[in-house]
Amino acid sequence: MSRSINVALIGNPNTGKTSLFNRLTGLNQKVGNYPGITVEKKEGLCKLDRGLKAHILDLPGTYSLNTSSLDESVVVETLLNKNSKDFPDVAVVISDIENLKRNLLLFTQIKDLEIPAILVINMADRMQRKAITLDIELMEKELNTRVVLVSARKNQGINALKEAISQYKTLKTEPCVNSSVIDPEYFSRLSKVYPNQQLYKLWLVITQDVNFGKVDRGRDYEKLKSSNFSVKSEEDLKKLQHKETVVRYQFINGLLKKVLHVDTVHAKDLRSKLDRILLHKVWGYLIFFFVLLLIFQAIYDWSEYPMDWIDQAFASLSQITAESLPDGPFTSLIAEGIIPGLGGIVIFIPQIAFLFLFIALLEESGYMSRVVFLMDHIMKKFGLSGKSVVPLISGTACAIPAVMATRNIEDWKERLITILVVPFTTCSARLPVYLIIIALVIPDQDIWWFFDLKALTLMLLYLLGFAAAIVSAWVLNKILPIKRKSFFVMEMPAYKLPMFKNVLITVIEKTKSFVLGAGKIIMAISIVLWILASYGVGDKFNNAESIVKEQYAGQDVEDKIIEQKIASHKLEHSFIGYIGKAIEPAVRPLGYDWKIGIAIVSSFAAREVFVGTLATIYSVENIKDEDKMNETIKNRMRAEVNPILGGPLFTFASGISLILFYAFAMQCMSTLAIVKRETNSWKWPAIQFTAMTIIAYFAALGAFQILK
Amino acid sequence: MIYLQYILLAIAAVGAVLWLFRKSFFPKKYDSGNCGDGDCGCH
Numbered sequence: 012m013s014r015s016i017n018v019a020l021i022g023n024p025n026t027g028k029t030s031l032f033n034r035l036t037g038l039n040q041k042v043g044n045y046p047g048i049t050v051e052k053k054e055g056l057c058k059l060d061r062g063l064k065a066h067i068l069d070l071p072g073t074y075s076l077n078t079s080s081l082d083e084s085v086v087v088e089t090l091l092n093k094n095s096k097d098f099p100d101v102a103v104v105i106s107d108i109e110n111l112k113r114n115l116l117l118f119t120q121i122k123d124l125e126i127p128a129i130l131v132i133n134m135a136d137r138m139q140r141k142a143i144t145l146d147i148e149l150m151e152k153e154l155n156t157r158v159v160l161v162s163a164r165k166n167q168g169i170n171a172l173k174e175a176i177s178q179y180k181t182l183k184t185e186p187c188v189n190s191s192v193i194d195p196e197y198f199s200r201l202s203k204v205y206p207n208q209q210l211y212k213l214w215l216v217i218t219q220d221v222n223f224g225k226v227d228r229g230r231d232y233e234k235l236k237s238s239n240f241s242v243k244s245e246e247d248l249k250k251l252q253h254k255e256t257v258v259r260y261q262f263i264n265g266l267l268k269k270v271l272h273v274d275t276v277h278a279k280d281l282r283s284k285l286d287r288i289l290l291h292k293v294w295g296y297l298i299f300f301f302v303l304l305l306i307f308q309a310i311y312d313w314s315e316y317p318m319d320w321i322d323q324a325f326a327s328l329s330q331i332t333a334e335s336l337p338d339g340p341f342t343s344l345i346a347e348g349i350i351p352g353l354g355g356i357v358i359f360i361p362q363i364a365f366l367f368l369f370i371a372l373l374e375e376s377g378y379m380s381r382v383v384f385l386m387d388h389i390m391k392k393f394g395l396s397g398k399s400v401v402p403l404i405s406g407t408a409c410a411i412p413a414v415m416a417t418r419n420i421e422d423w424k425e426r427l428i429t430i431l432v433v434p435f436t437t438c439s440a441r442l443p444v445y446l447i448i449i450a451l452v453i454p455d456q457d458i459w460w461f462f463d464l465k466a467l468t469l470m471l472l473y474l475l476g477f478a479a480a481i482v483s484a485w486v487l488n489k490i491l492p493i494k495r496k497s498f499f500v501m502e503m504p505a506y507k508l509p510m511f512k513n514v515l516i517t518v519i520e521k522t523k524s525f526v527l528g529a530g531k532i533i534m535a536i537s538i539v540l541w542i543l544a545s546y547g548v549g550d551k552f553n554n555a556e557s558i559v560k561e562q563y564a565g566q567d568v569e570d571k572i573i574e575q576k577i578a579s580h581k582l583e584h585s586f587i588g589y590i591g592k593a594i595e596p597a598v599r600p601l602g603y604d605w606k607i608g609i610a611i612v613s614s615f616a617a618r619e620v621f622v623g624t625l626a627t628i629y630s631v632e633n634i635k636d637e638d639k640m641n642e643t644i645k646n647r648m649r650a651e652v653n654p655i656l657g658g659p660l661f662t663f664a665s666g667i668s669l670i671l672f673y674a675f676a677m678q679c680m681s682t683l684a685i686v687k688r689e690t691n692s693w694k695w696p697a698i699q700f701t702a703m704t705i706i707a708y709f710a711a712l713g714a715f716q717i718l719k
Numbered sequence: 720m721i722y723l724q725y726i727l728l729a730i731a732a733v734g735a736v737l738w739l740f741r742k743s744f745f746p747k748k749y750d751s752g753n754c755g756d757g758d759c760g761c762h
Contacts, residue, residue, distance in 0.1 A: 337720055339720065339725075340725060341727040531738075534735075536739065538732060539736060542728070
C-alpha cells in the first residue's frame with residue numbers, strides 16, 4: 012500500500028519554482044519570468060521510491076515569511092497551521108545559484124520553524140559559465156540539512172531531489188539561527204508564558220499582524236491572541252523584524268564566505284564581463300560620469316524645441332484670454348496670474364520627462380543597481396550606510412519617498428543622518444529653477460566639440476547636490492558618532508533590454524505627479540500673488556498714473572513706455588511691493604532685487620514655485636504693454652534691470668548665487684512634514700531647515716561677492 | 720458683470736488661501752505601510 016506525504020515547494024519569485032514543480036509532477040503549467048506568476052496554491056502528485064507518493068504544493072513566491080500580500084500569506088498560513096491538511100512533512104526551499112544570499116533568508120526562516128527542509132539550488136548548470144564553486148558538503152553541515160543542486164530547465168538533479176524527499180525522516184530539524192538573539196528579554200518572557208511552544212513560531216504568529224492582519228493561522232494563533240500577550244508596540248515589533256533580518260543576513264554572510272566562491276576573473280558570461288567593466292574602480296566611475304553627461308546633454312538638446320513651443324503657447328493663451336473674456340479683475344487674474352504661473356511649470360515638462368525617461372532606462376536595464384554598488388564604496392568612506400545610497404539616488408526624483416525609503420536602515424543614527432542629508436540631492440523641483448537660470452547666465456558654448464556648457468553645468472549641479480549630501484553626512488557622522496554599521500544587501504539584477512511599456516508608464520506617472528503636485532500649489536500661490544501684486548493702499552498706489560505722468564510731463568516719451576512705468580510704479584507700491592521691499596535688505600547682498608526676494612519667500616513652500624512667481628510678477632508688470640504681453644518668461648527675466656547697479660539683473664554672479672541658494676536651501680514644506688513624522692520630533696526638521704538655510708545664504712553671498 | 724468678476728475673484732482668493740493653509744499646516748498623511756517608492760528591501 013502506497014503512503015503519501017505532503018511536500019511544500021517554497022521559494023523567492025523567479026527561482027524556477029514552477030519549472031521544478033512541472034519536473035516533479037509532470038503537470039503542464041505556465042512558467043513565466045516575472046514575480047508573482049504563482050498567484051494561488053497549486054498541487055500535484057509525484058511518485059517517489061518504495062511506493063511513497065508526494066503530494067506537492069506549489070506555494071506562491073515570497074522573499075521571506077514577513078509577508079505583506081495575500082499571495083505571500085498563503086505560505087505563512089500553510090507553515091504555521093499544523094492542523095491544516097496541507098501542513099508539509101517536508102519543505103523544499105528553492106533558490107537560484109546567482110542569488111543565494113537573498114534566497115537563504117527565506118530558507119533560514121523555514122528551517123527555524125523546525126519543519127524538515129531541503130535546500131534546492133536551481134540553475135546549477137550556470138555554475139561553470141559563471142565560475143561559481145560551492146562546497147555542498149560543508150553547506151549541508153552548516154545548515155544541518157540536505158542541499159541538492161538541480162537544473163529544472165535541463166532536467167538535472169531531479170532524481171537526487173526525489174531521493175532526498177523520500178528520506179525526509181532523516182532530515183534534522185534544529186534551527187539555523189537562535190531566534191532569541193532578536194530580543195533576549197522578550198523571548199525569555201515568551202518562553203516562560205509558553206514553555207511548550209516553538210519560540211520562532213510564536214514570534215511569527217505575533218508579528219504577522221504587523222505586516223498583514225487577516226490570515227487564519229489555526230488554533231495556536233487564536234490561543235495566543237486571546238491570551239493578550241502583547242507587550243510590544245507595532246513599531247517596536249517592526250524594528251525587531253528588521254533586526255531579525257540583519258541577524259539572519261549576518262549568519263548567511265558567514266556561511267557563504269565559507270562555502271561559495273565566485274571567480275569573477277574567469278567568469279565567461281556577458282553579465283560578468285559587463286560587470287567587470289562597469290563596476291571597475293576606475294572605469295566604472297568614468298563610464299558613470301559619461302553616462303550622466305550624455306543624459307544631461309540629451310535633456311538640453313532634445314527639450315529645446317518643445318519648451319519653446321510651450322512657452323509661446325502659454326504667452327499666446329494669456330493674450331487670447333485677455334482679449335476674448337470680458338474686462339474685469341477675474342479675467343486679469345486668469346490672464347496675468349494663473350496662466351503665466353502655470354506656464355512657468357508646464358514649460359519644464361519636456362526636460363523632466365526626459366530625465367525620468369533616462370532614470371527609467373537605467374533602472375530597467377539593470378545599470379542603476381551597479382551605480383548603487385559603485386556609490387556604496389564612496390558612501391562608506393563618509394560614514395554612511397550602503398543602504399543610504401538608495402534614498403540618495405531616489406532623492407533625485409523627490410525627497411519625500413527618499414526620506415521614507417530610509418526605513419530599511421536599521422541603525423537609528425545612520426538613518427537620521429540619511430534623512431537629514433537627503434534634501435541636498437537635486438530633486439526634480441529644483442530642475443525648473445536651475446534650467447531657467449542656466450539659460451539666462453551660462454553662455455551657449457561647446458566643450459570638447461560635443462558637450463554643451465549648459466548641460467555640463469546642470470550635471471555639475473547634480474554632482475554638487477550629492478557632494479553636499481555626503482560632506483554633510485561626514486560632518487554629522489563626526490558630531491553623532493555611529494557605533495554600529497547596518498548590513499547592506501543588494502540584488503544585482505541581470506542586464507536586460509528595457510521594456511518600452513514599463514519605461515513609458517514610469518515617465519508618464521512621474522511627470523504627471525510632478526506637474527499635478529506642483530501645478531495645484533502654483534495655481535494657489537499665483538492667485539494670492541496676483542492679488543497682492545495688483546492691489547495696494549495709499550496715494551502712491553492709487554494715484555500711480557498721475558504721479559508718473561507728472562514725472563514725465565513735458566518729456567518726449569512714448570505712451571507705451573509711460574504705461575510701462577505706471578505698471579512698475581503700481582507694482583512697487585502694491586502689497587507685494589511693500590513685502591518685497593521689506594525683504595530686499597536681506598537679499599540685496601546676494602545680488603537679488605525685491606522681486607526675486609518675493610519669489611524666494613514664496614518658494615519656501617515648494618521650490619518650483621520660484622519660476623511661477625517670477626512669471627506672475629513680471630506678467631503683472633508688463634501686462635499693459637501689448638508687445639510684451641506676448642513675451643516668453645525667459646525673455647522677461649532677461650530684460651529685467653538691476654535697480655541699484657543698472658545693467659541686467661540676471662548676471663553670471665547673481666545667477667550662480669541664486670543657483671547655489673536653491674542647491675542648498677531646504678524649501679519644501681512637505682519634506683519637512685515627512686521628516687517630522689519619520690523622526691517623531693519637530694527638533695530635527697527645525698535643525699535641518701535652519702542649517703540648510705544658513706548654508707544656502709552664505710554660499711549665495713560668497714558666490715555673488717566673489718563673482719560680481 | 721463687473722460685480723460677478725469681483726465675486727469670482729474673492730472666491731478664488733479665499734479658496735487659494737484656505738487651500739494653502741491646509742497644505743502647509745495639515746499636510747496629507749502618507750501611507751505608513753509603504754516603505755517609499757520601489758522595493759524597500761525589507762522583505
